[in-house]
Amino acid sequence: MSGLGSLYQYVGIVLSVLLLLWIPSINAWTSYSHQVVARHDLRETSASCLQDFVDQLGSVRHCEIGSTKYGRGLVATKDLEPGETILRIPLSATIQIDASQNGDDMKLDDSWAAALANKLMERLQSGSCPYVDSLPPPPPTPARGDWSTQALEALEDSDFLQEIEQAIRWRNRQCERYVMGRLCLDEDSSSATQKNPQLFMEALDLVSSRTIRCGDKFMLVPFLDMANHASQDQGGGYYQLEYSPSLQDVTIALKAGNRGVQAGNEVFLDYGDRRNEEWLIYYGFLPDRNTAECVTLPESQQRITWSNVHMLDDLYRAECRVLLNKGDTTLTDDIRSLKHIEALEERDSHFELALKYRISRKSLLSAAGGTKSSSALFSSFFEEGGQNVAGSSTEQE
Numbered sequence: 316m317s318g319l320g321s322l323y324q325y326v327g328i329v330l331s332v333l334l335l336l337w338i339p340s341i342n343a344w345t346s347y348s349h350q351v352v353a354r355h356d357l358r359e360t361s362a363s364c365l366q367d368f369v370d371q372l373g374s375v376r377h378c379e380i381g382s383t384k385y386g387r388g389l390v391a392t393k394d395l396e397p398g399e400t401i402l403r404i405p406l407s408a409t410i411q412i413d414a415s416q417n418g419d420d421m422k423l424d425d426s427w428a429a430a431l432a433n434k435l436m437e438r439l440q441s442g443s444c445p446y447v448d449s450l451p452p453p454p455p456t457p458a459r460g461d462w463s464t465q466a467l468e469a470l471e472d473s474d475f476l477q478e479i480e481q482a483i484r485w486r487n488r489q490c491e492r493y494v495m496g497r498l499c500l501d502e503d504s505s506s507a508t509q510k511n512p513q514l515f516m517e518a519l520d521l522v523s524s525r526t527i528r529c530g531d532k533f534m535l536v537p538f539l540d541m542a543n544h545a546s547q548d549q550g551g552g553y554y555q556l557e558y559s560p561s562l563q564d565v566t567i568a569l570k571a572g573n574r575g576v577q578a579g580n581e582v583f584l585d586y587g588d589r590r591n592e593e594w595l596i597y598y599g600f601l602p603d604r605n606t607a608e609c610v611t612l613p614e615s616q617q618r619i620t621w622s623n624v625h626m627l628d629d630l631y632r633a634e635c636r637v638l639l640n641k642g643d644t645t646l647t648d649d650i651r652s653l654k655h656i657e658a659l660e661e662r663d664s665h666f667e668l669a670l671k672y673r674i675s676r677k678s679l680l681s682a683a684g685g686t687k688s689s690s691a692l693f694s695s696f697f698e699e700g701g702q703n704v705a706g707s708s709t710e711q712e
């Protein structure tokens with residue numbers, strides 16, 4: 316009997332200890348789930364605050380912020396005809412730098428970006444504002460300097476690595492000029508903004524991925540900058556300045572592209588033509604199809620693009636094949652690796668981007684080299700919206 320009693324006592328103690336261990340873990344879990352919900356709420360709230368903010372400014376708006384294929388974006392709230400206004404934002408609501416009023420300094424070394432980042436940083440530091448509250452973290456570009464060696468090596472392109480180094484040096488130079496106070500071009504900047512290099516870098520990366528340009532004006536346009544990119548032939552729209560009859564009120568309008576947009580579909584903006592290296596360095600993504608992609612052959616310095624891919628001399632075609640065969644993996648291997656990575660739960664987004672870059676480059680070289688492929692894997696990659704389709708039924712040897 317007494318043995319049984321002490322067994323009960325023992326079980327009781329073990330249960331109490333387990334309960335004590337369990338309660339904090341419940342607390343930790345609830346506080347974690349609260350944080351997740353809170354972050355989600357904050358994102359939802361800041362989006363709706365931004366919507367209210369632009370509506371109060373008297374903006375025209377036929378779209379709303381929504382969850383899309385590329386994360387957050389703009390969704391049409393009514394059917395829009397080609398060329399129809401989707402959104403109109405007063406110029407006074409933008410954060411802008413007029414390069415023509417700041418001397419030649421602004422154009423040298425793209426200093427306008429740092430000047431605009433400085434303005435954005437002041438807003439970020441001066442507390443809550445619907446626009447800055449709605450900004451996402453900067454995109455995962457290699458210029459931020461946080462890609463692993465494995466991801467950088469996966470690019471398999473030494474020229475691109477040099478370009479990334481240059482972009483890193485450019486960011487550091489801008490930071491030195493503005494934050495370290497060696498050269499303060501904007502006399503309005505507060506002393507606080509000069510002492511936060513990390514925040515400045517974040518602002519600079521946001522500026523590099525969100526600015527639109529009208530002549531000499533470089534602008535961050537609330538709400539309009541939520542539009543994700545699609546090229547014009549994929550339905551991307553465009554923007555333009557519009558003036559009231561008295562010319563006193565100036566707005567910036569987002570217009571539907573030549574396919575129009577159906578209610579409920581995503582509204583895209585054509586960000587313009589860029590090489591894949593530029594997309595990665597400034598925007599941290601690669602467009603599904605990039606007709607402006609370009610590979611310069613190392614020996615001849617011949618530029619290969621999707622528009623000259625079928626007009627090349629045999630000499631250049633042969634050089635494409637040599638370059639293609641230099642890699643350790645074939646195009647098919649790379650596509651297979653990408654599919655494998657995409658199926659994983661935990662993904663290295665930097666490595667994935669590097670692999671996409673490599674696939675895109677090899678696809679162009681392969682098409683230019685004129686090598687034949689019957690690979691079903693290769694065709695399926697293109698059908699699923701991989702890279703450029705022109706001449707894509709070729710494969711490296």
Ligand SMILES: C[S@@+](CC[C@H](N)C(=O)[O-])C[C@H]1O[C@@H](n2cnc3c(N)ncnc32)[C@H](O)[C@@H]1O
Nearest residue numbers: 385387451454524525540541542543544598600
């Ligand atoms: C001007 S912002 C567009 C709005 C952004 N999605 C947001 O949540 O605020 C540009 C950034 O959006 C993302 N983005 C835009 N278009 C994209 C696309 N076609 N594919 C993938 N990401 C895209 C990239 O991170 C890019 O740097």
